[in-house]
Each structure stands twice: as C-alpha cells, then as structure tokens.
Amino acid sequence: MNQNKSNPFKHLKEDFPASIVVFFVALPLCLGIALASGAPLFSGLIAGIVGGILVGSLSGSQIGVSGPAAGLAAIVLTAIGTLGGYENFLLAVVLGGVIQIVFGFLKAGVIGYYFPSSVIKGMLTGIGIIIILKQIPHFFGYDETPGGFTFFGMDETGNVAEIFQAINFISPGSALIAIIGLAILLLWDKVLSKKGKIFQLIQGPLVAVVVGILYFALTEGDEVWGIASKNLVSVPIPEDFQSFIGQFQFPNFAGITQADIWITAFTIALVASLETLLCVEATDKLDPRKRVTPTNRELLAQGTGNVVSGLIGGLPITQVIVRSSANIQSGGRTKMSAIIHGFLLLISVILIPKLLNKIPLSVLASILLIVGYKLAKPALFKTMYQLGWKQFVPFIVTVLGIVFTDLLVGIGLGLGVGIIVILLKSYQNSHFLHMEDKSNGKHRIKMTLAEEVTFFNKGAILKELDSLPRDTYLEIDVRKTRFLDNDIIEILEDFSEKAVNRHIDVKLISERGEVENPESYIEFFKLKSKSA
Incomplete structure (x- = not known):
C-alpha cells in the first residue's frame, strides 16, 4: 500500500485498460440516469467527471468508482418538480453533500457493516439481473428513449413489457453489431486474454x-443494416467554448431558508450515504486483494464530491456497483483507474463528442450484458440455496425486491427478512434442553441457557417452562451465560412460585456452585444481570 501511495502510476498497465472499460460503461449510464432523473444530460456527465476525478482522489477505496446513481433517480425526478426548479434542486445537492461530510466526522460509516452478507449478495445479483433486462431492448435496437439506460421504477417505460415490445421492433443493424460485439467480448475474455500481453x-x-x-x-x-440516430449515444455537442460553459448551472442560494430544500438535502445525504456504504461493502467483497475501505473517509469524499457537483450543475454522486464491478472485472488495481476514467469523460466531452455520438447503444448493451451476467451468475443461486434457508430467503427476497421495485425497497425488504431470521434464530438458540430418565419418580430435565438471553427469548423459554410436567427435577445451567435480560429474570421469578405448586424442584448450576433455594437463585440472576 505504501508503494502505491508513493508511486500512483505503478500499476498503470492494469489501471489504464480498466479505466477505458469503466469509461465506456459510465458514459451511457451517466446519460441514462440524467434522462431518467428529468435532468439535463450534461448534469449526468458532470457527476461522472466529479465522481471519477475528485471523489476518486479523496476516497480510500482502491477499486470503487463513483458517479450518478440509479437508486437516486426517482428522488431527483420528484425533487426537481417539487422544489420549483433545477437551481433549487442543486442547492439541495450541495447541502446534502455538507450533511454527508458531517456524517463522516461523526463516524457514521459503520452503518454499512450491519447489513447481512446475504442481503449484500442479493443486492449485487438484483442489480446484475436489472442490467441484463434493461439492455435487451438496446441490444436489439429498440430505443424509444435515446440513451435511456434506465432501471425499473424510474419511468413509465422502464418495465418488463418494454423487453417483449423489442421483439416487434428489432433493428437488424443494431442487433447484428451487438452480436458481433458480444462475440468479441467472449472471445477476448475466454481465449485471447490468455494468449498474450497485447x-x-x-x-x-x-x-x-x-x-x-x-x-x-x-x-x-x-x-436495413444501418443504425438510426436514436440507437446511438447522444452526448451534447457545444458549438464553441461559450456554449460549453453555458451548459453549467449553479444553485439558487436564495432558497437556503426553504424547509423542503433541507428535507430533500437530508434525504439525498441519507440515501446516497447508505448506497455508498452498501457498495463499499460489496466492492470490498469483490476485491481479489480483499482490501478494506475506510468508510468514514468515504463519506467525507462523497460529501465533498456532492458539494462540488451541486455547485456546477451535476447530479448527486454515490459509489456505484456497476462501474466498480466493471473496474474489478477488468483488472483495475488502484484508484488511478477511477481517476483516469473521470479524465476520459472530461476529455471526450470536450474533444470528441461527435465521435462518441457514433457509438451504437447496442454495442454498449453487449458490454453491460457481460457485466450483469458476472454479477448474477446462476451458480450463485445454487450456492446460496445450499447454504440453507436462513441465507437463501433474505438473498432471494432482496433480489426480487430490487428487480420488481427499486434498489432501496429491495434492500429494505431483504434486511427486514434478515432481521426476522435473526430473531427466529435467537428464539431457537436461547437454550438447550436435555431430557433424562426418571429417577426417584421424577422427570430429570436439564436446561442450559445460551451466552446471551434477551427479551427476544421470552417466548421460547416461557413455552418450555410451562410445558414441564409435574413432579420434575429441573437443573438450570448458566455457567456459559454472560447476559440475562430482566424480562427473563421475571419469568424465572414467576416460575419459582409456580414450581412449588407443580412439585417441580429447581437447581441452579453456575460458576459459583449449585443453588437449590428459589430465593437464592433468583437473587443470583439479578446480580448476574446487573454485572452484565
């Protein structure tokens, strides 16, 4: 790591080719997300440039790539309409960035670590499926929305019906070059990449x-075989330097006292931070070198990026899994890949917009189909299923939620199911019950309590105690128990009174010895609870 810091160009031979791949992935996504957000096309490119150059430089992630995020498009679309203009929305972006910087200083980056691995994998898989589904119309040349690389829930055309409509509107030229492009990608990946360094x-x-x-x-x-203009990339072409500068827009700081702008700013900050932290968690898992991104530094970098993006007319920025995974899969080693991709976006917009507008969207779709497949490999579904229902159910719920609603709803559903699974596991694992043969006419039963017993376990323990037969000799083993919730102590206290009437003898086994007096073991439980 120290060598990389002293010589950022050490891995340029890996980073530069990867940056080109990320550039070609990012370009249509920047344009598509801007379209889906109801914002000027140039705003998406600004966000991509700032996300690459500025956030890439400040971030502690070596392989993460930032830019405009699909998950924020619905929020942006609504905010532009309700805040009274794009300039007011830009102010919300700037304020949202400031709030993210505050989050970073408050060390709120740990939030991302509380999401289960099954939900993270479900997020990656769901995004992969969406990428595949949304590229099918472009692959065959059905592009009613030019450059519209959109996701479910972003606009009225972004649904499964669009995929089936594509069958009736296939463009032979677009489909042919897409197939050729896909063949080139597969040949390169499976055969030629192993043949030589070139x-x-x-x-x-x-x-x-x-x-x-x-x-x-x-x-x-x-x-017949030509490609219509609607099936090509559409980058704004400035006539001169003055018209290029005229594409930038600036916030309306006069609206800083409006409550709805602050509400939008906080929403952007919260959602952008959550998406970034989830992406950081996911990209760290994908990183073949298993490097760990400092999350608080990432929030500071993203916040700074959003302040700058908002100041010059750009969309909100997050770290984005599509570009990050493309970077990893293309062999990117350090943050230079993300930074160079930002410069490539800037240079291309200034110098070669006409050439960029000759790129068929179907070729870009073939690139993204490969990216989507690598994120949503069928083998992953089999692996998650084999891990058991406690891993598979949150995973599949997250996938379905993302595909049929949107990113945040899907993650929320997966997280909700994951919490239910945790509660169920806690319910089941609160204690172990051992039945032994009758001795002296009494059932001999031993209950071993878990290391931590909380109010989640009330139902399970109460059920077991109430089901004990009369004339039972019960041993409660708490030698491994480090925490007892007061709710559990109350249950045991109530049971000590019922036990006398049901002729149940109770003995407590602890690290301090054995206790058979009900008042003594209840007092012991209370002391244990206080010490914990």
Missing part, C-alpha cells in the same frame, strides 16, 4: 466499441 492491454470492450463505430460509418444511410 490482448490484456487492449481490452475487448474497447475493440467492440471501435468495431461498432466502423460498422456505423460503413452502413450509414442503409435503410
């Missing part, structure tokens, strides 16, 4: 895009 330096996605541009140039004007 095939590792020049990545398959770059070759596919170049072939796509050449195909468009050769077939331009052909009514």
Whole structure:
C-alpha cells in the first residue's frame, strides 16, 4: 500500500485498460440516469467527471468508482418538480453533500457493516439481473428513449413489457453489431486474454466499441443494416467554448431558508450515504486483494464530491456497483483507474463528442450484458440455496425486491427478512434442553441457557417452562451465560412460585456452585444481570 501511495502510476498497465472499460460503461449510464432523473444530460456527465476525478482522489477505496446513481433517480425526478426548479434542486445537492461530510466526522460509516452478507449478495445479483433486462431492448435496437439506460421504477417505460415490445421492433443493424460485439467480448475474455500481453492491454470492450463505430460509418444511410440516430449515444455537442460553459448551472442560494430544500438535502445525504456504504461493502467483497475501505473517509469524499457537483450543475454522486464491478472485472488495481476514467469523460466531452455520438447503444448493451451476467451468475443461486434457508430467503427476497421495485425497497425488504431470521434464530438458540430418565419418580430435565438471553427469548423459554410436567427435577445451567435480560429474570421469578405448586424442584448450576433455594437463585440472576 505504501508503494502505491508513493508511486500512483505503478500499476498503470492494469489501471489504464480498466479505466477505458469503466469509461465506456459510465458514459451511457451517466446519460441514462440524467434522462431518467428529468435532468439535463450534461448534469449526468458532470457527476461522472466529479465522481471519477475528485471523489476518486479523496476516497480510500482502491477499486470503487463513483458517479450518478440509479437508486437516486426517482428522488431527483420528484425533487426537481417539487422544489420549483433545477437551481433549487442543486442547492439541495450541495447541502446534502455538507450533511454527508458531517456524517463522516461523526463516524457514521459503520452503518454499512450491519447489513447481512446475504442481503449484500442479493443486492449485487438484483442489480446484475436489472442490467441484463434493461439492455435487451438496446441490444436489439429498440430505443424509444435515446440513451435511456434506465432501471425499473424510474419511468413509465422502464418495465418488463418494454423487453417483449423489442421483439416487434428489432433493428437488424443494431442487433447484428451487438452480436458481433458480444462475440468479441467472449472471445477476448475466454481465449485471447490468455494468449498474450497485447490482448490484456487492449481490452475487448474497447475493440467492440471501435468495431461498432466502423460498422456505423460503413452502413450509414442503409435503410436495413444501418443504425438510426436514436440507437446511438447522444452526448451534447457545444458549438464553441461559450456554449460549453453555458451548459453549467449553479444553485439558487436564495432558497437556503426553504424547509423542503433541507428535507430533500437530508434525504439525498441519507440515501446516497447508505448506497455508498452498501457498495463499499460489496466492492470490498469483490476485491481479489480483499482490501478494506475506510468508510468514514468515504463519506467525507462523497460529501465533498456532492458539494462540488451541486455547485456546477451535476447530479448527486454515490459509489456505484456497476462501474466498480466493471473496474474489478477488468483488472483495475488502484484508484488511478477511477481517476483516469473521470479524465476520459472530461476529455471526450470536450474533444470528441461527435465521435462518441457514433457509438451504437447496442454495442454498449453487449458490454453491460457481460457485466450483469458476472454479477448474477446462476451458480450463485445454487450456492446460496445450499447454504440453507436462513441465507437463501433474505438473498432471494432482496433480489426480487430490487428487480420488481427499486434498489432501496429491495434492500429494505431483504434486511427486514434478515432481521426476522435473526430473531427466529435467537428464539431457537436461547437454550438447550436435555431430557433424562426418571429417577426417584421424577422427570430429570436439564436446561442450559445460551451466552446471551434477551427479551427476544421470552417466548421460547416461557413455552418450555410451562410445558414441564409435574413432579420434575429441573437443573438450570448458566455457567456459559454472560447476559440475562430482566424480562427473563421475571419469568424465572414467576416460575419459582409456580414450581412449588407443580412439585417441580429447581437447581441452579453456575460458576459459583449449585443453588437449590428459589430465593437464592433468583437473587443470583439479578446480580448476574446487573454485572452484565
């Protein structure tokens, strides 16, 4: 790590090719998310540039890539309409960034660690499925919304019906170059990348895009095999430097006293922070070198990025799993990959917007299909199923929730199911009951309490105690118990009175010895609870 800091270009041979892949993934996503958000197209590119260069430089993540996030599009779309204009919304973005910086100083980055692994894997898989589904129309040339790389729930066209409509509106040229692009990607990944260093330096996605541009140039004007303008990338083309500067917009600071702007700012800060922390958790799991991202530093970096993005007219920024996973899968080693991709976005927008507008969306769709498949491999479903229902149910609920609603709802559903599973496990694991043969005419039963027994365990323990038959000799073993909730002590206190009437003898086994007097063992429980 120290070497990487002293020489940021040490792994440039891996980072530069990866940055090109991330650039080609990020470009259509920046445009699509801006469209889905009801914001100017240029605002998505601003967010991508700031997320790459500024956030990439400040972040502690070596492989995470930041930019405009699909999960925030619905919030942005609503906010622009309700706040009275885009300039007021930009103010909310700036304030949201300030709030994120405060979160970072308050060390709120630990929140992401409280999400179960099954939910994180479900999030990755759900996003992978959405990527695949949403690229199918573009793959076949059905692009009613130019550049519209959208996700479910973002607009009226973003649903499964669009996929089936694509069958009736297939563009032969788009479909052909998409198939060729997919073949190039598979050939590069499975065969050529193992043949020599040149095939590792020049990545398959770059070759596919170049072939796509050449195909468009050769077939331009052909009514059957040509590619219509709506099926191409659409980057704003400034006529001169003045018109380029004119694309930037600035916040309306006069609205800083409006309560609804502050509410939107806090919503953006909370959702963007949560998405970032979940993405950090996911990318750290995907990182082959298993590096750990400092989460509080990440919140500070993201907050700074949102302040700058909002100040110059950009969309809110988060760390994004699609671009991050593309970076990892393309061999990115350090944060230079994310930074270079930001510069590539900036340079391309300034110098070659006309060339970018010759890239077929179907070729970009073929690239994203591979990314989506790697996130949602069928083998993962089998693995999660084999781990048991306690892992599989939160996983599949998260996947279905994300696919059929949106990212945050899906994560919330998965987390809710995960909490229910934890409560159920806590209910089941509060104690162990051992039945022994009758001795002296009494049932001999030993109950061993778990290390921590809380009010979640009330039902299970109460059920066991109430079901004990008359004339029972009960041993309660608390030698491993470190915490006893007061609710459990009250249950045991009540049971000590019932036990006398049911001819149940109780003996307490603790690290201090054995106690058979009910008043003594209840007093012991109370002391144990206080000491914990």
